Amino acid sequence: MNETLKKxxxxxxxxxxxxxxxxxxxxSLPEKVPIHWNFKxxxxxxxxxxxxIGILFLLPVLTYVLMLVIPxxxxxxxxxxxxxxxxxxxxxxxxxxSVLAIYIIHSSNSLTLSSPSIVLVLIGLLFMALGNYxxxxxQNYFLGIKTPWTLESxxxxxxxxxxxxxxxxxxxxxxxxxxxxxxxxxxxxxFITTTAIITIVPIVYSYLxxxxxxxxxx
Numbered sequence: 540m541n542e543t544l545k546k547x548x549x550x551x552x553x554x555x556x557x558x559x560x561x562x563x564x565x566x567s568l569p570e571k572v573p574i575h576w577n578f579k580x581x582x583x584x585x586x587x588x589x590x591x592i593g594i595l596f597l598l599p600v601l602t603y604v605l606m607l608v609i610p611x612x613x614x615x616x617x618x619x620x621x622x623x624x625x626x627x628x629x630x631x632x633x634x635x636x637s638v639l640a641i642y643i644i645h646s647s648n649s650l651t652l653s654s655p656s657i658v659l660v661l662i663g664l665l666f667m668a669l670g671n672y673x674x675x676x677x678q679n680y681f682l683g684i685k686t687p688w689t690l691e692s693x694x695x696x697x698x699x700x701x702x703x704x705x706x707x708x709x710x711x712x713x714x715x716x717x718x719x720x721x722x723x724x725x726x727x728x729x730f731i732t733t734t735a736i737i738t739i740v741p742i743v744y745s746y747l748x749x750x751x752x753x754x755x756x757x
Contacts, residue, residue, distance in 0.1 A: 546626070553633050554599045557640035561591055564648050572647040582650075591644055598636040606632060609681045617677035624675045628682070631668045635661060656718040659730050663714030666737070670707025673700040684741045688749035695749045703741035710737035 568588045575584035606629040610618045618625055638661060676683040678696045683689070684703050689696040710733045717729045 550603060550630055550633050553630075553637040554603050556637050557595045557599060557644060560641050561595065561644050564644065568648055569650075573650060574643075574647065576646070588647070591647060594643060595640050598640045599633055602636045603629075603633045613679055613681065615679065617679045618681065620677050621675060624672060628669065628672050628676075631665065635665045656723055656726060659718040659726065660715050662730075663711040663718060666707045666711030666714065668711075670704045670709075670711060673704030673707065676700055684745060686742055686745045688745045692749060692752065694752060695745055698748050699741050699745040702744055703737070706737040706740060710734070 565588070568591075570588060571585050572588045572591065573582040573584070574586040574590055574594065575582070577583050610625065613619070621628075639658065642657065642661075673683065674697075678690070678693050679685075680690070683696070684699050686699075689699050713733055714730055717726050717733075721729060
């Protein structure tokens with residue numbers, strides 16, 4: 540067996556799991572199923588059970604295809620330098636999308652979102668996993684904190700991602716804790732706030748550190 544294919548088999552298994560689960564439940568699914576819920580776990584959109592197939596292609600399949608294509612179209616070929624670290628990021632992202640797809644199928648079958656907080660817990664864990672890899676992401680146009688200042692300076696990229704990695708780990712942990720102990724209606728706003736902070740702060744920091752380095756080099 541081709542070594543590359545052999546290495547990809549665990550991730551391909553992740554991609555296939557939601558399809559296997561959907562096939563198992565297919566005959567028991569009603570013709571009309573919920574396909575979207577609001578932050579309170581209330582159904583706000585319905586569709587044919589065939590639409591669940593589309594959701595699977597939009598989540599694990601599309602994520603996997605994109606992660607396969609990105610290194611090949613990276614114009615500066617920096618992602619390839621990440622080696623096994625990029626594979627691990629791909630593993631976590633595809634795994635997350637597959638688990639999310641399975642949870643959506645399960646919820647559609649039971650006609651209820653048993654706990655909206657489960658999705659936020661998964662997102663929090665994903666943030667923590669990605670944050671752990673931020674410091675090893677090489678300067679590129681596809682992954683990481685891509686601002687004009689990080690793309691302009693490799694040093695700004697490195698410093699920004701060191702900070703962002705710490706923020707995403709702490710932010711992800713807070714999201715998990717909030718999701719387990721805070722009421723769902725309040726937790727949604729805490730999630731939005733935490734996500735905004737860990738997104739905006741590295742962007743602002745990249746600008747500030749760029750200006751500082753530029754000034755010191757003059």
